[in-house]
Amino acid sequence: MPFTVIRGHFHARGYSPDGDSLRFAPQDTALLGRLSGPRARVNARGHVQLRIEAIDTLETHYTPPAGGGVYAQPAQWAEAAAERLLGFAGITGVVWDAAHRTVVEAADGTPGFILSRAVEKNGRPVAFVFAGDPPEADGAEVFLDAARLEESYNHLALREGLAYPTYYTGLFRELRDSLTAATGAARAAGLGLWPTDGTEAGFDATSLAVITDRVPILPKLFRRLVEYMVSFDTAVGFREKMEESAEPVLDLTEQNFTHFDSFIEQAAGSTRIRLTRPPEALVFDEMVARPADQFSRLLDPSAAP
Known part of the structure; x- marks a missing residue:
């Protein structure tokens, strides 16, 4: 099954991005309706929260379902992953609040695109994330191979040791093998976390x-x-x-x-x-x-x- 190319812009101001989640404003929100699964949750600003496929970065603000407070993992690598994602997306001038949870100022609205096939249970498109403009038209259907995968933030986060590989059933084996190789190389080189x-x-x-x-x-x-x-x-x-x-x-x-x-x-x-x-x-x-x-x-x- 091919992926849908969805052009748009990345946004961080007023949100709490981390190393594996960022807000995205599709150029054509109707394209989200092509994705399998539940309807994507688009907010009043026309933004959706992405779930970046195949990676899991350290938590910056996790609240257990039963409550009990907000918890984070070691800040060095949790914050490094968030900063790397914002940098990859071209977002500059980032100013965080005192708790380093919410971006209060940023030069965002930067161009990028996602390749996605599905929306997960919380209404987030499951996405491979790319900066800049795609070679294809908005809404085109493409097959993602390992070579193109290396241009994504997903692959970059693993090869720099800023994320853990976390695979789900919808991920193709060819792509998983490439991400696993990137993980192994980062681990062997002692990179990141x-x-x-x-x-x-x-x-x-x-x-x-x-x-x-x-x-x-x-x-x-x-x-x-x-x-x-x-x-x-x-x-x-x-x-x-x-x-x-x-x-x-x-x-x-x-x-x-x-x-x-x-x-x-x-x-x-x-x-x-x-x-x-x-x-x-x-x-x-x-x-x-x-x-x-x-x-x-x-x-x-x-x-x-």
């Missing part, structure tokens, strides 16, 4: 400050652990709680369909936690649980765009 990453090395979650102030970890793991620790005031028992949730995931290493908790290592009574798979070895299903055979195309080399 990788030298201090605690996801596989493990970390001792004796307090929330460990993961909010000191140790960067996969944001998907961070969000679930924060929610648990806010509710129970400890990390003890986290894996067991994750087991109850049975979050579906495809393990690319063993080509096995299982659950996220299968890769969370935590001894009984301990606060030490780690993932036993690198993030790029997992494919998550953001929809409701589906039969495992619906994942099968992700393992098929012929399932390319």
Whole structure:
């Protein structure tokens, strides 16, 4: 299935962008109606919030569903990713508020385009993000290959070590393989957050400050652990709680369909936690649980765009 080219402009002023989410004003909002999934949420300014495909950067302002405050991951890399995205989009003169959450001033409205096929459950187009003008007409349908992918912010964020790869079922294997190679190169070169990453090395979650102030970890793991620790005031028992949730995931290493908790290592009574798979070895299903055979195309080399 091809991607739709949607021209537009990037906006940050009055918003809280981070390293994997930015506001975008399509030149023709009607093109959003071509995308599969629910209707895109367009605000009064004609802007949509993008969900940038295949990457997850450190949280700058996360509120657990049950409440309990606003939490962020280590600011060095969370803020670096946000600044890199704004720079990639050509937005300059950025002034943040005192909490470094909201952009109060910026020279935005810069030109760019997205390649998208779908809108996710929160009304955000799932997008590959590009600066400048596309060679195609607005609304054209194109096939995205690995060479063009390298021009996107998605690829750049991974190859500079500013983001974790986070894959979902809609991502083609050819594109995933290119993003995984970029991740591996950044990790091997010790770029960005990788030298201090605690996801596989493990970390001792004796307090929330460990993961909010000191140790960067996969944001998907961070969000679930924060929610648990806010509710129970400890990390003890986290894996067991994750087991109850049975979050579906495809393990690319063993080509096995299982659950996220299968890769969370935590001894009984301990606060030490780690993932036993690198993030790029997992494919998550953001929809409701589906039969495992619906994942099968992700393992098929012929399932390319």
